[in-house]
Amino acid sequence: VTEPVVQDGVVVRYFPSERLRSLYWSPPMEDALKREISSFDLLHIHSVFRWPTSMAAGVAHRKGVPYLLAPRGMMVKELLARKSWLVKSLWIEWKEKRSMERASAIHATSDLEAGDLRKFRFKWPPVHVVPNGVDLSLPGLPSWPAKLESALAGRPFILFIGRINWKKGLDRLIRALSHVPKASLVVVGNDEEGFEPRLEKIAGNAGVFDRVVFTGPLYGEDKEALLKRAALLALPSYSENFGNVALEAMAAGCPVVVTPEVGVADVVRTSGAGLVAAGDPEKLAWALNQLIGDPKSRDRMGEAGRRVVREKFTWERVALQMADVYRSVLKKS
Numbered sequence: 001v002t003e004p005v006v007q008d009g010v011v012v013r014y015f016p017s018e019r020l021r022s023l024y025w026s027p028p029m030e031d032a033l034k035r036e037i038s039s040f041d042l043l044h045i046h047s048v049f050r051w052p053t054s055m056a057a058g059v060a061h062r063k064g065v066p067y068l069l070a071p072r073g074m075m076v077k078e079l080l081a082r083k084s085w086l087v088k089s090l091w092i093e094w095k096e097k098r099s100m101e102r103a104s105a106i107h108a109t110s111d112l113e114a115g116d117l118r119k120f121r122f123k124w125p126p127v128h129v130v131p132n133g134v135d136l137s138l139p140g141l142p143s144w145p146a147k148l149e150s151a152l153a154g155r156p157f158i159l160f161i162g163r164i165n166w167k168k169g170l171d172r173l174i175r176a177l178s179h180v181p182k183a184s185l186v187v188v189g190n191d192e193e194g195f196e197p198r199l200e201k202i203a204g205n206a207g208v209f210d211r212v213v214f215t216g217p218l219y220g221e222d223k224e225a226l227l228k229r230a231a232l233l234a235l236p237s238y239s240e241n242f243g244n245v246a247l248e249a250m251a252a253g254c255p256v257v258v259t260p261e262v263g264v265a266d267v268v269r270t271s272g273a274g275l276v277a278a279g280d281p282e283k284l285a286w287a288l289n290q291l292i293g294d295p296k297s298r299d300r301m302g303e304a305g306r307r308v309v310r311e312k313f314t315w316e317r318v319a320l321q322m323a324d325v326y327r328s329v330l331k332k333s
Contacts, residue, residue, distance in 0.1 A: 002028060023051040033059050042329055043067035044107070048074045048096050049088060057099035066104035066333040068128075068325070073109075073241025073263075076116045079167065082238075097122055104329045109242040110263030116241075128325045131264075132242050133318035134309060137252040143225060148186065148213065155211070156292055157184040159230035159254070161223070161245045164191040164214075169236035169259065170199055172279050176236075178206040179285030183231060183292050185212045188223065227252035231298060232291045236279050237262050247313055250274075250305025255298045257287045267312075273305035 004011045015029035029052060037043075043060050045053050048071050060067040075096075080088050097120075100106060106127045108114040114127050158180070162168050170187065177185050185208075187199075196214055203209045218226065227233065233249035235258045242263040246256045256274035258265050268274045277287035291298050 002032060020051070025051045030055050030059070034063075037063050037065055040065060042104070042326060042333075044070065044326075045099075045103075046070045047072045048099075049091060054095040054099050057102065061102045066329050068105045068107050068329060069100055069103040070107035070109075071100075071113070071117065071241075073113060073239065075120060076239045076241075077119050079239040092120075100124070104333060105325065107325070111266065112261075112263045113241040126328075128328075130321045130325060131313060131318060132244050132247070133315035134244065134247040134251050134313050136310065136314060137224065137227070137248075137306075143221060148215070148226075152184050152186070152213065155184045156182065156231040157186050157213075157229075158288060158292075159186050159188070159226055159233045159249075160235070161188045161226075161233065161248075162235070164189050164195050164199070165193060166195060167238055167240075169238050169279055170195075171202055172281050172284060173234055173236045174199060174203050174208060174212060175206050175281035176284040176288060177203075177208045177211060179282060180288045180292060183211070183288065186226065186230070187212065187214045188216075188218050188226065190217050224252065227254045230254050232257055232274065232288070234284075234288065235259070235262055236284055238279070246274075247309060250302075251309045251313075253302035253306050255291055255301035255305065257284070257291065259284070267308065271304050271308040272301060273308060274301050 002013055002015055004013055006012070013032070015026040015032065017024050017026045019025060033056060037059055043056060043065060045056050045067055047053055057067060057069065101123045103125050105125050106117065108117060108127055108129050109132055111129055114129055117127060118124065160170065160173060164170065164187065174185065177183070200209065203212045227249050232255045233246065235243055235246050235256065237243070237259060238261055240262040243258060246258055246262065246264050246268065249256050250273050256268055258268055258274065258276055259279045260276055265276045269276050275287040275290060277284050
């Protein structure tokens with residue numbers, strides 16, 4: 001199980017988790033890291049509230065190996081207050097506070113995430129902001145997912161792509177749709193938490209049930225076709241450290257509407273790739289209607305999105321920024 005495999009050109013090791021799977025507890029992983037950590041110059045640890053990350057931070061600290069820690073949007077006070085506050089507060093005091101304060105640096109993906117982190121009164125090491133990257137969209141228009149033809153009935157559509165989860169703000173997007181009579185909503189993503197029936201009930205109460213289509217997850221050409229045919233992509237999250245899907249839409253020339261709580265909101269605003277709107281359904285609907293009713297603005301915003309992705313968010317550019325952070329950490333170690 002622990003033999004290396006190659007995925008997309010990267011060597012990956014998998015380790016078993018036979019007990020306490022919700023925490024990803026894996027003694028073989030810990031044993032391997034203790035044996036091999038001296039061969040690494042530094043560790044880049046991703047996420048929090050998981051046993052492997054706190055374990056890796058502890059092993060690195062004891063062995064004197066520098067590490068970066070990337071919370072990946074999990075350290076947001078307002079978000080924690082809405083779900084599992086007591087349990088996660090105890091875990092922070094027991095594990096995460098020490099892991100973050102001992103890190104050589106913290107990796108945030110946006111200025112918004114960096115600001116959220118500083119609301120915790122920790123002794124923070126340097127915080128480096130390096131965004132996520134995105135693959136450039138391929139030219140051409142992939143074939144249309146046939147199952148959507150009849151469902152959309154020729155109406156322009158708003159696209160949402162992501163986990164079907166309360167954090168993503170789909171409840172307020174569906175309520176906003178009642179004020180956007182000329183468009184449908186296509187929701188693409190996994191429903192691992194059984195949240196979809198609640199959203200269907202909200203759609204029914206809002207009188208838009210027949211204009212909301214849940215497709216489940218879509219990949220490859222199906223996803224690309226939706227991004228290139230959508231009137232816009234909406235990401236109305238309550239909290240989002242970055243917002244990769246907004247960049248994917250921009251790379252495809254699709255304008256975006258995001259809430260201020262999305263990490264790439266400043267990029268959207270300054271580049272002109274879309275609109276940033278408050279999550280209140282009526283205010284969100286105003287932004288949606290602005291784009292639904294103005295194809296020329298959508299084209300202009302789509303081109304602005306493509307341009308900013310080419311200039312700042314290709315994986316090559318992001319990799320160079322991350323390499324600079326690694327060098328700065330090693331220089332100070």
